[in-house]
Amino acid sequence: MKKRLTTIFALLFVAMAANAQIDRSQMPESGPTPSINLGEPETFQLSNGLTVLMVENHKLPRVSISLTIDNPPHTEGNKAGVASLTASLMGNGTTSISKDAYNEEVDFMGASISLSAEGGYAQSLTEYFERVTELMADGAINPNFTQDELDKEKKILVDGLKSGEKSAAQVASRVQDVLVYGADHPYGEYLTEESVNAVTLADVKKYYQTYFVPKNAYMVVSGDIKPKKAKKIIKKYFGSWLAAGAPNISVPKAKEVQYTQIDFVDMPNAVQSELSVVSPIQLKMADEDYPAVLIANYILGGGGLSSYLNQNLREAHGYTYGSYSSASADQWSDGEFSASAKIRNAVTDSAVIEMLKEIKRIRTEPVDDEAIANAKAKYLGSFIMATENPQTTARYAINIKTKDLPEDYYKTFISRINAVTKEDVQRVAQKYFPLNNSRIVVVGKGSEVLHNLEKIELNGKTIPVFYFDKYGKKIDRPVFSKPILEGTTAKTVIEDYIKAIGGEKAVTNVKSISMLGEAEVQGMKLGLELKKTSKDQFLQNITLNGNSISKQVFNGESGYVMMQGQKRDLEGDMITKVKSEATPFPEVNLLANDDIKLKSIEAIDGRDMYVIALSETETVYFDVETGLKVKEATTQEMNGQVFTSTTTYGDYREVSGVKIPYSIKQSQGPQEFEFVMTEVTINKGVSDADFN
Structure with a gap:
């Protein structure tokens, strides 16, 4: 069901040299070694420990501030993620200025301010330097930590962790760090869903108070400003930063191996x-x-x-x-x-x-x-x-x-x-x-x-x-494929799936199905409307914050795709493909397909799966124990690289005698989102007019 989701959702993610007569057999002679002028910094230290370096440069009418807090790396234990969350919450306004008002004023001046748990950066035209410094200091010294913002950032971080579980690149990076440094080393420690969810607002505030301190902090002010004036402004706005130093932690050595x-x-x-x-x-x-x-x-x-x-x-x-x-x-x-x-x-x-x-x-x-x-x-x-x-x-x-x-x-x-x-x-x-x-x-x-x-x-x-x-x-060495019982074929697996969702009679009695679902991607609301009939009619409409961004319609003979107001008729092979998948349960059609092959039994996420190849690029997975369809995977080559899109099905619930997945997760690379069904109806709420 819904293999078409893979194609549609994937769309959501989605100097010339002059010729010269040169003797290339001869290496050109090297020119004189160029010199660089980084400027001589004028240095002073505030009473709270903040070291300030000032570099005067009047090339352009702008000034920049770079703040670095040079604390030793440290582990976060069962609250791993508190540093990332603290960094995400920095810059969300101050205790006296709301997030929106803060950002609007910065934008109005054409400036930029970014803050994190390890420092910050600001840049502005010279005329706005003092106000930008004041805003940066206010955001750094009086950050606005709220439970609502923390909850939002935790969700974003957890969603990223979940997506990363399917990313070979992210898994490789984590394992590499663990093996080289050890999981108890600051460079080898990793975040988990449990450790992120364990972080409280009090933890964030404590982390900020412990590590966002001026003793090991360095600030560079560079650009179109006289050192005397810059010094006065920095003292005025950063002088109130409470003097403190972070814990002096000894960082262990990495783990060497004796042989390759x-x-x-x-x-x-x-x-x-x-x-x-x-x-x-x-x-x-x-x-x-x-x-x-x-x-x-x-x-x-x-x-x-x-x-x-x-x-x-x-x-x-x-x-x-x-x-x-x-x-x-x-x-x-x-x-x-x-x-x-x-x-x-x-x-x-x-x-x-x-x-x-x-x-x-x-x-x-x-x-x-x-x-x-x-x-x-x-x-x-x-x-x-x-x-x-x-x-x-x-x-x-x-x-x-x-x-x-x-x-x-x-x-x-x-x-x-x-x-x-x-x-x-x-x-x-x-x-x-x-x-x-x-x-x-x-x-x-x-x-x-x-x-x-x-x-x-x-x-x-x-x-x-x-x-x-x-x-x-x-x-231990993984077991990749278990023996397939004699008599088990791709067709018997499909038959078991049909039995698992309600049986041949119940499936045959489904003349139409209508599904409504919702998903959230980076704070944006996606909506799904999906309708299919036994007459090979198909409707899929994806909305973003209530507005249609992708719509596909097929009336059994012809159809079209509408994206961002542009309509394109379905033609040729696309019509054949859509028609084969438009029925409520396309798996029924697979029973007559002699080209599908049962490849193996593989363990995925701790469960044994039958792996059936529908073609060279399409694979479907069925749970050996329950018989239910769990996943579909499609590979395609783009710009010389191979990409895999997967659709994962879960939370099967019975509707009118047939089990329907209420969870449909779509992933491509590290990106993933989940549609949760809010309404599923069978044999009602669908008419021919829906497919015009």
């Missing part, structure tokens, strides 16, 4: 694998190796299509549309090296082999002159362009204060990058890009990829494979 291993997480709905080779690394921005690590990483996988990883996995083999690497420094704990890609299921094992090959290559083979020259030029080009952004220059100034960097760190940055040699690249690759004690984290469809992953060798030995759930907890 594959850590696998099964995601039965994944159409591609999430692959990462990860290791903790001891790297600080102040380290002498840091510039060389930046260049080495740029060559390996940080530099776009020309990188080793992309040239191999994308260009040479076509395994992925992009493979990248990163090497992060961290002032509190260990940083992390990571090489990653989204890989087609069929070549997941091959991609692992090639990724390890490229990591080995940069560790053991000197890079060529052109590669290192290009890496330096492109990296420095990006660096110099970034210095034009006030937020970037503010971050640089704060980095010097918070990361134990010398005062001339960024002034000498270009020369230190240019000083990196081929020998440096190979040396730091051997030190910071581990090959023999790394985790190869793979999240994908185990029934298709695990068998070959278990055969991969490194240095002549098979790489051991360990198995984890979606939260990084070790488990």
Whole structure:
């Protein structure tokens, strides 16, 4: 029922170079090393501990404020999510100004103010600087925390967590952090629905009072203003911020492994694998190796299509549309090296082999002159362009204060990058890009990829494979397919489904069905009206806040689609497809279809499911125990990438002798929403006029 929902709902989510005669066989001569001027900050400290850095720049008539609270990372325990919720509630007005009035005044001045639990940012024309500073200080020092706003933000956060459970990318990110750092580490701790719902308004207020404090806070004021005037304004509005410091917490080290291993997480709905080779690394921005690590990483996988990883996995083999690497420094704990890609299921094992090959290559083979020259030029080009952004220059100034960097760190940055040699690249690759004690984290469809992953060798030995759930907890090897009892076929599964919802006679007696449902997406109300008849008539109307945004009508012979006022007649194959699905229970028609195949029995969310392939792109799942239809999945390729849309059915209730799902969840990628039926009627309330 309602396979058509997949197609309709999916619609809701939804420099040219000049030619020149150049001798490309010769490398162009390097020009003089450019210089940058970040400005000399004038620094002072308020009595409450807030450190202020002021950089004068009269290029444009605007001023920006960047506030960073440099507290050590910390865990949140059974209230994980309180930091995110506090951040979401910051900026919702103040104790004296309503949220709407606050935002309207900021908009009127053409300014911007953003606040979070870790700081904030504001920008305005010079003439409005004092008022914007006053508003920013009021929002930071006197935030407006209310139960209504907290409830809204909790719902948004929980909805995001639920959507993320079906996202291989989000599961991979969570598991990777848990395995590298540990679930009790600030970088490995994750949010759950239970921990978010446990957060109270009192928790938010306490978190704010504990961590939003000025002792470790740094503010950069930059732009078209004299330091003397800026100092006076900052003192006036931020001087009342109560002096306090956050708890001084010791952050534990990451968890290193003794040998390279594959850590696998099964995601039965994944159409591609999430692959990462990860290791903790001891790297600080102040380290002498840091510039060389930046260049080495740029060559390996940080530099776009020309990188080793992309040239191999994308260009040479076509395994992925992009493979990248990163090497992060961290002032509190260990940083992390990571090489990653989204890989087609069929070549997941091959991609692992090639990724390890490229990591080995940069560790053991000197890079060529052109590669290192290009890496330096492109990296420095990006660096110099970034210095034009006030937020970037503010971050640089704060980095010097918070990361134990010398005062001339960024002034000498270009020369230190240019000083990196081929020998440096190979040396730091051997030190910071581990090959023999790394985790190869793979999240994908185990029934298709695990068998070959278990055969991969490194240095002549098979790489051991360990198995984890979606939260990084070790488990036994998953069982992907159970034996199908003799005599069970796709048709017998369909017959059992018909029996489960009421039987052939009850289903045959359904001449029409009408359903009304509601869903909420990011605070917006979606409405669903769905009507079908045994005469192959079909109506589906989707509304947003009461206004139709998508309507499809079929009268049994012809029909149309109406979207945003544009009408398009159904033609050709579309008519055939709609007609086959227009009947109240399209599964009845499948009994006469010899092309459908029972593929397997798979465990999904702890329940065994019959998996029936309707075509190469359409799959339907039936609960082995109840016989009810649970899910439909459709895959399609767009712009070279494979996407899966799923429709999940639940909360079956009996209506006029037939069981109907009152919950219909639609998801595409990480996005998901649920229609809850408010009214279902059978054999009444439907007429031929509905399908005109």
